Amino acid sequence: MRILVVIALLFTNFLVSQNQFNTKDLTTTRADLELNEFKQDTTANAVVLYEYGNAKIDEKSFNLILNYNKKIKILNRNGFNQANVKIYLYNSGGNKEKITNLIATTTNIEDGKVSRIKLDDSQIFEEKADENHTIFKFILPNIKEGSVITYSYTFESPFIYKFNTWRFQEEIPKLYSEYNTSIPGNYDYNIKLVGELKLDANESTIKKGCVERNNGASADCTVGKYAMQDIPAFIEEDYMTSAKNYLSRIEYELKVVKGFDGTVNNITKNWETTDSELRTDSDFGKQLKKESLVKKLIDPELLNQKNDLDKANYIFDFVKNNYNWNNYYRIFKDVSIKEVIEQKSGNVAEINLLLYNLLIKHGIQTYPVLLSTRNNGFITKLYPVISEFNYVILRVEIDGESYFLDATDSALNFGEIPFKCLNQYGREMDFKNGSHWVDIKPKTSSAIQHKIIVKLNDDGTFTGTLTTAKTGYNALKARQNYTRDDQDNLKQFKEKYPDYTFGDIEVEINKNNKSLFTETMSISGPLTTIGNKIYLDPFIFKIFTKNPLQLNKRTYPIDFGYKNNFIYNIKIESSDNYKIIETPQEKSYKLSNNSGLLVFKPIQKENILELSFRVHFYNTMYTTNYYPELKSFYNDIVKIQNNTVIVLEKNN
Structure with missing residues (x-):
């Protein structure tokens, strides 16, 4: 009787193994190879069976080290693109990120037997993407419908302020994704969970004395574990802003670095400090004080306008009909009111800050509003991240009424802004009373x-x-x-x-x-x-x-x-x-x-x-x-x- 029970249990375990993917580690099992459907999402072309990352700040080099593992099941031909892997590496000032210890394998069943082919060095490439980025890419071999691909590598970065974002969600579903981190206590990061999906594991412990220096100084580490399972694919559909607003992920922004000698370096600034810097910035704050350049631009007929609203309308029409937007969004670089006046063309900031100077010159209460367009993503509200802004509009206040203005498009009417600017909120730059957030909504339906x-x-x-x-x-x-x-x-x-x-x-x-x-x-x-x-x-x-x-x-x-x-x-x-x-x-x-x-x-x-x-x-x-x-x-x-x-x- 006992033998029969053992046989029954073995048979049950065999059946279970034949009907479940292995989501526990990088090992490719027979079930991983033989199961060729994903019942949770029949539209999926591929599925991530297992993903694991372990990130830490190295106690010797103080570089950021990430060990990364991933296993993917290819369900059909439309999933073959998962075998083309691209990793963007950042470089600046002679320092650069790098990939080492790459191991990649394609596993298939051929003639009833398991066949494994490892990635050859000839299938690894690097190419320059732009001045600050290199693309490290590799193509896994012998991809077929039903293949299982695995790869692992070590990512090393000297830019500790860019602690790795972990993306739980992508364009294909995932069965399991886990991220482990170890951060010394002298590095204080803002940690943000983005997206509507909930974590299945969210653990944090303290590891004593994980970093030690030769002079006897040491620091404890915060060790974190974050995991999700059964993660749906992110598929873009109508009526949405940027996908990066909603892709479930964990982001890190370095806030403070505390030296072992007692020094404190505040990396993340507050809005009071940021306002002060923008006020004196040559491409922004100083461009708000160019009234002397615009005093002769407006026709004297403006003086005949009945009220401030008519006057503001006249100025708005003058700018949008006489100055053309050159399709550049840049708002903190190469901004010159003088050049836009001379060339009759300019970027978003030049056009709208010209309008700002004209309105201020003629007594209209006006404020610049920094924002991020719908395709660019939401702006972090917890602390200033100036790089997230990519557009500037104006808010004018006349007789107690507010109007948002943008003169980059001649089709826009007074009080209208482009659809791309309807991204919930922006930062109004009031250098006298301090900047603040404003809701950006159409006044009418x-x-x-x-x-x-x-x-x-x-x-x-x-x-x-x-x-x-x-x-x-x-x-x-x-x-x-x-x-x-x-x-x-x-x-x-x-x-x-x-x-x-x-x-x-x-x-x-x-x-x-x-x-x-x-x-x-x-x-x-x-x-x-x-x-x-x-x-x-x-x-x-x-x-x-x-x-x-x-x-x-x-x-x-x-x-x-x-x-x-x-x-x-x-x-x-x-x-x-x-x-x-x-x-x-x-x-x-x-x-x-x-x-x-x-x-x-x-x-x-x-x-x-x-x-x-x-x-x-x-x-x-x-x-x-x-x-x-x-x-x-x-x-x-x-x-x-x-x-x-x-x-x-x-x-x-």
Whole structure:
């Protein structure tokens, strides 16, 4: 009986081993090779089975040392790119980072046998990326569907202020990722966990006397262990800011270095110190005091403006229409108000700081606002990291009202900033009272409204008019794309909707000084006739042709940047020769907490049918717990548009 029990246990363990990847170490098991599907994410092309890092500051050289191990299962051909590994190494002032002790292996099953091929030195390359970076790269050999690749190396860096960021999440899923650190007590880092995923292990202990000097001085070390398991792949989707805002990782910023001789070196500065440095910076603070260069730029007509708001509008229009942005973002380098005046072209800082000097010269209360664009990522609020800022706009205050300004684009109106600047917050530089954080939000919501009137003709066609009105950021995008050639604009409609004929286009921009873009045109096309019945799709123009939200699970917010509204109204008139015999049902859906609304309402009066379709997003951002609900909401929007048909019958 005992023998049978032992055999049963062995058989059970064998079955378990055949159905589970090894996530405990770098060893490639038979199960790792034979399992060729990843049930947790069937869309994955590869999966990290095991990842391990051990980072410390060497007690002798005081360099940063990282020992790194990684094992990846290649599931299909689309995962072959995981065998091409690139590591960026930093160099500055004669010091440089380096990779040593590289061991890499590809393991396959060939003819029923396990085959291992090690990386050859000929498959290791180095190339210069830029002045301060070299790319160390290698390509693992003999990659096939089902391969398991492993590699390990030692990374060494003399730049201890750049303690390694550990990235738990990447574009493929991971089963296990662990990071161990040992940091001497005389190095004080700000440690930040980024992303919405939670740690499965978060341990910290003190190791006594881990660093010793010849003079008898010593330091204790903080030993940390951080781990996650079953980490989903990070897949980018619509309505998001920079991926680096949400990729789950641990970051380190050196704050203070305490010498063994008692000296203290504050690496991370506070905002008071940073403000003082920026105030005297030749590329920033000193460029805010160039009123003498701008005093003769403005036409004397400015003096005839009725009030400060009109005056500020005049100055804003003058700068945006006479000075061109050269597409450079740099804001702390090569900034010269004198040069932008002479060349009529400049970078973001030059254009907007020229505007600043003109506004200040003419008595308008104005402040520069440093920010990071949506693609550049969020700014750290805990302490100043000037390198994270890449853009500057202005805030003016007139009669108690605030307006954000950016003169880099002639399509922008007074009080508008580019969509790329809607990244939640910025740092307002007030050198008298101290800088502070400001929220960056649009003052008004945006909308697209289609109003269509069509008449059904007895010859099997329809004719009518289309008026599209756009406000806010929808209007801004339309202005940026607009050409003053009517034929060119009509061509765009014809290419997008080849079944219809368009003509007599009229465009109005900023009517009554409002941020409004309106297009009106005639429209005609054939009706779908089967027998004595006509089938009409009332959604000639569709707001969404498909659901933009497709992920099974999203680990980052849905960030629209601004509140948006979509309104579609169509009035269908038919002659007495037609009878409406089938109309759609009224529908409405709400998002929780009154954060969104969808209303579809048909109204019929004899031979006239009016359809109203409204979609409102009342939030600029929705947290991840809204995702399933939003995904369903979009499905309802698409379903109504794609499945609504009006049926008419010809009278005998």
